[in-house]
Amino acid sequence: MKRTPICSGIVSTLLAVWMGFSASTVHAAEDTIKVGILHSLSGTMAISESILKDTVLMLIADQNKKGGLLGKKLEPVVVDPASNWDAFAEKARDLLTKENVAVVFGCWTSASRKSVLPVFEQSNGLLFYPVQYEGEESSRNVFYTGAAPSQQAIPAARYLMSKEGGEIRRWVLLGTDYIYPRTTNRILSAFLAAEGVSPEEITTIYTPFGHSDWREIVSRIKSISEGKRTGVISTINGDANTHFYRELMAQNVSASAVPVMALSVGERELLDVGATGLAGQLAAWNYFQSVKSPENDIFVKMWADFNAQRDKMTNDPMEATFIGFRMWAQAVSQAGTVDVNAVRQAMYGQRVKAPSGFEVVMNTNHHLSKPAMIGKLNSSGTFDVVWRSINPIKASVWSRYLPESAKRTADWTFPWVCGGCTEPTFKDW
Template structure:
């Protein structure tokens, strides 16, 4: 006969499973399956986000040509939060309550994601977030298909400190003033300190969204880089401010061989139509348009055909959107329903051969295992891949370089069912 304590453990486990599997759900109606698209089509972030709306429309059209899902056509519900973080929350609530979408693909900045997160958790909606971010989060209602810091920021710094990367010893951490750059730079500062870099060799600068007056900041970067140690700029600048930043670098003749800028938010799309190309500077992503693989050839052709050959340029967040959409569709078929709880469980272990040429997999921390690539900008505005990880890297939701996060784990399967549990030490076991 089981002890009372054992029965209590079993009962607790059943309650947890009931919460996970039988909680309130958001369903599409019985006609079409509604897909929410929550991206800025105007404002400072439109330069980056607008193309992701079209990427989802492309994927919906492709799926409908194949017969839709579960015998039903997919219908896009497009809203424009206009680069306003409060509007993101308002539009998210509208998509979930009024439109009753089955899933939402959207957001770019962490500010927008943080704004909508409580809405998705309260209403048990499902958001696929397609952009690199700062980590330190794992929600049961969000699947993160962009890079975590250990899939972008940390590999970038490791590369730059190597002989191959130029043996950089001084660092300018430059970012737009919001949560993603600030948290990423806190992680990078902790990592650099652990590697023996002195605080005097790290300079941190933040600017507002849409910032355009870069002269003084570029002068500071040049002065900081003149101290006799190889210096690099780690840029988490977002949106159209990058255009002004690179223009000022060129105006002040900041050569990439002297002070390389490594961007985490600039891809091929942001360089389209640029009057001055930042040739020689770098970016770190999980995917570049220039990657050679049969899967990428098919992805680029799909995009070009969707645009009637007017636009053939793809980028990392587009690939992340592609991965998320295809995995969601596979999960819906596996679950036999668009029910959020059922689809969420079916998402764990979903895998596809991505345009990057690697097989990527969704882990139970709601993050992907993906490759890491470093690209250098050439005179045609494309990125030449100069370094790539041998295998996909599993994303860490929580950084081991931050003391308050080092022991946290995210795992949405029993017995954890948690986005930030504290792992017990051996002594505690």
């Protein structure tokens, strides 16, 4: 087939346009450092996640006031996966391959984190995940700044078993039906068995996301509690919490009768419920707004000032976002680049004096050493800290209560690269 020559003038013009476009794109990329924000701003998880988007925006604005990083301003890139787990993966891919963000702060549920994990690993992206989760995962592309079960679920159960916690002997493990509650409850059941609790004294109940009719379940909990001191450990997520706590009040289930220990709800999710009938109910986190520390005073004021005093309420995932962002900024400054491989290595050993009042450190298992705390809801709708660990607790990524995990190790120290092996494995980078 005869080829038709292309006019050299057209080629020159197209080349000039392309080079100009490329130059402007590179120039724009060099002017700012893009920061991805991957949180649900609509759907069932928006009640919890949307505030974390604003937290990252606050931290970016604060960093830019200080001159940004490496002489460049930070530019937020916000997307809304709308509580759709498949959409999380699509939005993550766009952030990494189209927007070319240097880092992403995002996800709440483990379903969303599992959805994006292959995307970050394939593209060698960097995700900071700020919410408590079930453990049993180790990725070199994720830094987990929320709690593992050894830093939240296990201390929560130990507290309920203690005299201060009510000496609970019968258990209801109540959760939303997805990986975090199911895996956490497997770990809790194994822990309780190790403590001498018989399987007959453990009831596990799951409901869908957004579940709103809790009448039968709350009636069942009341029936289970007859005759023996009973407690609930709740891994309910999202706006279903509002309906659950309202039903507790409707059926006059008080904390003195059946204490509920929440692992994924705080003051913000209970704003519209009314705290008077819930006073005494419990939550296990690594931070509460009521913590007394100079660092917390600064954090709460920073948040209130950012939103012009319209909202002065902080919570644990906000603090975990704060810690992750500060550590990332420190690591970038130390590495002198936003290159993922360099920043990852610089992250190990990063320390931040957190609003919790504790100095927290990032370990080579990509998890923090951080304190555990138990809060009790008061009549004004805030949690008072009634127990805290003496020192920060190093996260156990793989639970020693699960036989398949007990011998596993997570350690991403170069050159020993091991996400979940029983023996350290060398990989030649």
